[in-house]
Amino acid sequence: MPVDRRKFITLAAATLAAPAAFAVTRPIKAIAFDGFPITDPRPVFARVEELFPGKGQSLSEAWRTRLFEYTWLRTLGQHYVDFWHVIEEALTFAAKASAIDLAADQRDALMQSWLGLKAWPDVAPALKELKAAGIRMAFLANLTETMLDAVVKNSNLEGFFEPHLSTDRVEAFKPDPRAYQMGPDAFKLPKEEIAFAAFAGWDAAGAKWFGYPTFWVNRAKTPVEELGVVPDGVGSGMADLVTFVLA
Numbered sequence: 497m498p499v500d501r502r503k504f505i506t507l508a509a510a511t512l513a514a515p516a517a518f519a520v521t522r523p524i525k526a527i528a529f530d531g532f533p534i535t536d537p538r539p540v541f542a543r544v545e546e547l548f549p550g551k552g553q554s555l556s557e558a559w560r561t562r563l564f565e566y567t568w569l570r571t572l573g574q575h576y577v578d579f580w581h582v583i584e585e586a587l588t589f590a591a592k593a594s595a596i597d598l599a600a601d602q603r604d605a606l607m608q609s610w611l612g613l614k615a616w617p618d619v620a621p622a623l624k625e626l627k628a629a630g631i632r633m634a635f636l637a638n639l640t641e642t643m644l645d646a647v648v649k650n651s652n653l654e655g656f657f658e659p660h661l662s663t664d665r666v667e668a669f670k671p672d673p674r675a676y677q678m679g680p681d682a683f684k685l686p687k688e689e690i691a692f693a694a695f696a697g698w699d700a701a702g703a704k705w706f707g708y709p710t711f712w713v714n715r716a717k718t719p720v721e722e723l724g725v726v727p728d729g730v731g732s733g734m735a736d737l738v739t740f741v742l743a
Contacts, residue, residue: 525689528679531637532695533713535647536616558590567669576667615651622734623656634658671702697721
């Protein structure tokens with residue numbers, strides 16, 4: 497069931513003993529999307545299991561974990577490379593750490609699987625409703641423009657999004673404030689009028705710290721991060737985001 501802003505704020509304050517989220521009082525005029533509320537990454541990790549039967553889950557978990565650790569380390573260390581390179585670096589490390597002999601053709605197959613991804617099934621109806629309501633939309637994501645272009649093309653989502661706000665523009669991965677600042681700069685709107693749609697709990701926390709009205713598309717139904725901050729809204733899919741934005 498969709499959870500609106502006020503209900504979530506009350507629930508979060510009562511059950512998480514975290515500071516209450518601020519009420520969203522200004523109308524939402526735009527949405528900045530992380531890549532994965534839109535993009536379904538599951539086929540990548542299904543491919544891991546196909547290539548390494550019985551070892552796919554452990555390798556996938558190691559890959560995902562190291563992937564985001566590397567984005568944070570590279571940003572903090574001021575040694576930025578684009579997300580495509582980070583994906584490959586993390587995969588190589590995860591295979592070594594898992595004692596898996598990763599052949600070049602297997603590595604290439606896994607890398608190319610990222611360019612074949614499509615949107616989650618609930619995305620297109622939600623985007624149509626938001627666009628009809630006059631909501632502007634753009635990706636604000638760690639993914640490269642090539643990766644974002646691919647999912648848009650693969651899913652027939654042309655015409656919904658304004659130019660991609662890849663972190664390549666500022667050479668700093670989220671949750672660095674320089675990444676989130678791309679939203680106000682591109683939309684020419686105050687951040688209080690831009691909803692940020694997060695996929696990961698850490699990204700929801702980062703966006704809220706920055707000052708966005710933040711909605712967490714919590715498809716995995718994981719707990720709120722213990723960082724002293726909660727998103728303004730949460731739901732399991734895009735229909736809940738629509739309810740939040742148009743409330």
